[in-house]
Amino acid sequence: MGQIFDKLQGKEWRQKQIRKITDKVFNRVSGETGRDSLSFEELYIAVLIVYNDINKRLPGPHFDPPSKENVRTLMQECDINLDGELDHDEFVKFIKEVTKDTFSTISQGLIISLILAPTIAIATKRATEGVPHVGKVVQKLPNSVYASLVTLAVVAIQSASQGSD
Template sequence: MDISNTQEFDIDMNGLLDREEFAEFIRKLTAESLCAISLKLIITLVAAPALALATKRATEGVPGVGKVVHKVPNAIYAAAITMAAVLIQRSAEGVE
């Protein structure tokens, strides 16, 4: 949504947004933002730690790497993977 173009919300075409027009503008702006933020939040807080623990269990059986991964506490491993997911999300935002 292009927030610089508020003309679509100016129903009475007077060049100004009155209280009701502004309220509708804010509702639309926050609804779109909330949807985008919610998806990223779910990925960051739920999917990334779950994926981290699943990959940790899978790599514990790999010779050489498994011993090192097994020694890393779950909380630290999940935090590292979650931080990597956040960094990937941020780098993807820069591309858009």
């Protein structure tokens, strides 16, 4: 549960996750060449690795990496010293820019799953009173248990729908 609250803390958590990912990927890709900067080809490989990590580790739908043209354009914008390559700081700025929409989508999914679903569950609990057999069982459940069950159902439905995409 602590991990969930960390994710809801927002910008600080997101910045920490981006920094972890960028440090790991930059060191991995630049370590293969022995240089302290990335060319366009190395940068695109790094972008693919970052999006692979995002899709494996973070909740939400599958995110496609940007096209080579978009990477090239954004690379030119982030290349502060105009050497045609990105150093570590430029790379961090680049990754923050390229992933900003991705993290917004993830945050929205977490809000729906973890805040909206339990609220709706509690609000609709009273509606089950008239349902034979089910109504009595639902009314005997504590609100926290009922909200947790509905939230788990919403998360399962979201996961199933993502798997079918």
